[in-house]
Amino acid sequence: MMSLPPVLWLQAFESAARTLSFTEAGRELGVTQSAISQRIRLLEDRVGQPLFARYPRSLALTPAGQAWLPSVQEAFRRLAEGTAEVFGPSPDAPITLRATPAMQQTWLAPRLLRFQQVRPDITLRLVSAIWADDFGVEGADLEVRYGRGEWDDVVAHGLGEERLLPVCSAAMARTLKRPADLAGQTLLHAAGFDAGWPRWLAEAGVAGLENRCRAMICDTHVTTLAMAGYGGGVALSHRRLLEASRDLVAPFALDMGTDEAFWLVRPANRQMREPAAALWEWLANDR
The missing domain is CATH 3.40.190.10 (Periplasmic binding protein-like II)
Incomplete structure (x- = not known):
């Protein structure tokens, strides 16, 4: 098996192949155009085939260069990902x-x-x-x-x-004195919760009441909270999120635990x- 060429040669090839310019590759890597040219020639000697077709005013990849470039770029990408995974991003990154x-x-x-x-x-x-x-x-x-x-x-x-409880706008809360008053209201469901409205209603002593309510299913919890804040229904939310909200109130004191x-x-x-x-x-x- 052929030994891998030095990384500096591979960097020169990848940059020159991407920009189709030894001069641009030199600027990108902080070296001269002649240094890039020399590294490419050493690389071509190592692999035994020309990688670039050199013209008076342009540069092109040979079929071998075109075939090899994706593998080199993928190797650099995986190396960067592996480095970031183990060592994290640069120290001054956000x-x-x-x-x-x-x-x-x-x-x-x-x-x-x-x-x-x-x-x-x-x-x-x-x-x-x-x-x-x-x-x-x-x-x-x-x-x-x-x-x-x-x-x-x-x-x-x-x-x-975590404790889950119903939340809604202050105006709607004034119409809800007891859990049975939810009949006919819109219950806002957030997809992905293990514990939901049927369980809360059962714990509130009105099991099955969801069948007498309108329903809206949202794919994000933030959407259910927004709809509830606009008076569009009653959502089940985490008590910690209710405590941080300025638009929502809890019409009932009953909350329920969850395994999540x-x-x-x-x-x-x-x-x-x-x-x-x-x-x-x-x-x-x-x-």
């Missing part, structure tokens, strides 16, 4: 926090504002995730996930017990940068 939109707009927002007042030197980057598959340790320093905490390759810190909860999560195989560690401690201890 801290990336991934969470659902509802969590960002309610519980997280005031805490991140206070954090930035204490640590104005840290730049934060918020990334939204809606479905479970949107989450993953790649590309994020920290995450706030909702579930049972049964994830591989992460360190998970529970943010406390919010978790602060970070990759287990990556050492946290100091700014990420500071944010972790802030969110883990600021309830």
Whole structure:
């Protein structure tokens, strides 16, 4: 098997092949045009075939160069991803926090504002995730996930017990004196919750009442909260999100527990940068 050429030669080839210019490749890599030319010639000698067709005023890839370029680019891409996964991004890169939109707009927002007042030197980057598959340790320093905490390759810190209860606008709440008053109202359902309206209604002593209500199913929890705030129905929400909302009230005191909860999560195989560690401690201890 042929030994791999030096990385400097491969970098020269990838840059020159992408730009079709030894001069541009030199600017990109911080060396002279002649240095790029020399590295390409050494590389061609190593592989035993010309990689470029050289013309007086232009440059083109040979069939061998065209066939090899995707493999070289894929190798550099995987090397960059592996480096970031193990060692994290560059020290001065923003801290990336991934969470659902509802969590960002309610519980997280005031805490991140206070954090930035204490640590104005840290730049934060918020990334939204809606479905479970949107989450993953790649590309994020920290995450706030909702579930049972049964994830591989992460360190998970529970943010406390979750309780679900109905929420709605203040005007609608004035018409709801007891759970039976929900009959005929629109119940807003958020896809993905293990515990939902049928269970809450059963615990409230009005099992089956959902069959006498209108229903709207939303693919995000933040949408159900927005609809409830506009008076479009009653949503089931987490008590911690209600406490952070300025538009919603709870018409009933009854709440119910759930096996799922919010978790602060970070990759287990990556050492946290100091700014990420500071944010972790802030969110883990600021309830």
